[in-house]
Amino acid sequence: MKTVAICSGKGGVGKTALACSIAAIIAGDQKRVLLFDGNLGLPNCDVYCGIEVGCTLGHIVRDGRELRDAVVPTKAGFDLISGGSGWKELAQLEGAEIDALVGDLMVLADTYDHVLIDCAPGVGNRVFPFLRASQGLMVVTTSEAASLMDGYALLKNAWDVNPSLTAGLVVNHVGSPAQGRGVASEVQGIVGQFLSQELEYWGSIRHDSLVARACAERRIFASAFPTAGPSQDLVDAANAIMGLGVEAEATEEISMLGRIKSVFGKKTEDSEDKAA
Ligand SMILES: Nc1ncnc2c1ncn2[C@@H]1O[C@H](COP(=O)(O)OP(=O)(O)O)[C@@H](O)[C@H]1O
Ligand SMILES: [Mg+2]
Structure with a gap:
């Protein structure tokens, strides 16, 4: 249970910000963690981690290099594979080529305890190959109706693509943990009723302007503000991922x-x- 795809139906819900922080928290628990920027051609992980990456997925695909050449260590203790921003070689990747890239990622995954994949938003052929290769799926949503609807649509597709996925919901931008739990239990009810599947609840993350500030300053939130409310919330989500399959x-x-x-x-x- 080591590979977890971090996905959302709707974009801009906080996937990348949460992915970087969760990677930092798990690495802080002495685990070997790889964060893979699966938003091919539109990566943000390097921005939020505050690092300049010399060799990206763009170089790997264009020059036929080994995937391991793109691994860069971060100050937070986890490794990152960054996408190439604006690379048409990545934007134009076809299904079979993405499958090959994911195959290489799975070989590399053997050397890690946990692999997190920060996926593109939505459903479709840029996300499905990552879902097929993952054991866990973290669905990020806000409490807004559109985000919840799209999150449900994602789940419906995800279990079609990979019926054995263990999926957990994370509700971001909540006013209180109780609000997040309430939203989650409604979604869990709908998923149980209409998809006959069990959706786990991996936690909710409080809205806090410090998160946006950390991202703007290119710092990983949980490392920059470890005692802030959202960082504590993120520890719960990280624990859920670490507990997967145990x-x-x-x-x-x-x-x-x-x-x-x-x-x-x-x-x-x-x-x-x-x-x-
Ligand atoms: N809990 C939160 N509180 C406040 N701002 C947040 C929170 N989570 C994410 N953000 C902000 O929301 C914006 C979008 O987040 P991002 O991780 O890029 O979303 P996505 O990867 O889903 O597109 C960023 O500016 C980020 O700082
Ligand atoms: Mg993102």
Whole structure:
């Protein structure tokens, strides 16, 4: 459960700002984290992280270079692969070429504990390849009707593309955590009723002008203002991502122990039979 696509139906809801902060929080927990800017040709992660990137996805695609050449470390402790801003080579990528890029990303993912993909907004062939390769989907929405509608449409498509996705909702720009929970439980109800799927709630992030200020100053919000309300909210979302699959792994371990016990138990019984 290491790859999580960060998506939204509607643009401008805070995906990139939240992605950079969550990557920083998870890296602060001594995990190896890769943030991949999947908004091909229109990247923002480098801007919000405040770094200049020499080799971007644009260079990788144009020059046929290895994806690992585009990995740059950030001050916040995670690695970033940045898209190339305005590169037509990225804007014009076809489905099969995006699939190949995602394949390379999955090979690289082996060297990380968590991979976060900051996707383009909306649905379609620029997002689906990332959803197919992910185990988790973080859907970011605000409490506005249009954003919620588009978030629902995204979910509907996402589970068509990859039925095994574990999806979690993050409600951004809320006035209070209670407001976020209220919005989430309504969406969860609708998703359960009409899509027969379980949507997890990964938290809500308070609206705070400090977030916009940090982005404008090209600083990662959670690193610049670690004690501010939205940073605390972001820790919950980061924990939800870090907790993904942990239960499943524990169950696998238990069943592995069960198998070992049954093999050794059988051997012990066999030798007791022989001894008798
Ligand atoms: N919780 C928040 N409070 C205040 N401003 C926010 C918050 N989350 C995001 N923003 C601001 O909203 C704007 C859009 O965010 P961005 O991450 O670029 O959205 P997206 O990636 O979804 O297009 C940015 O200026 C960002 O600083
Ligand atoms: Mg963005």
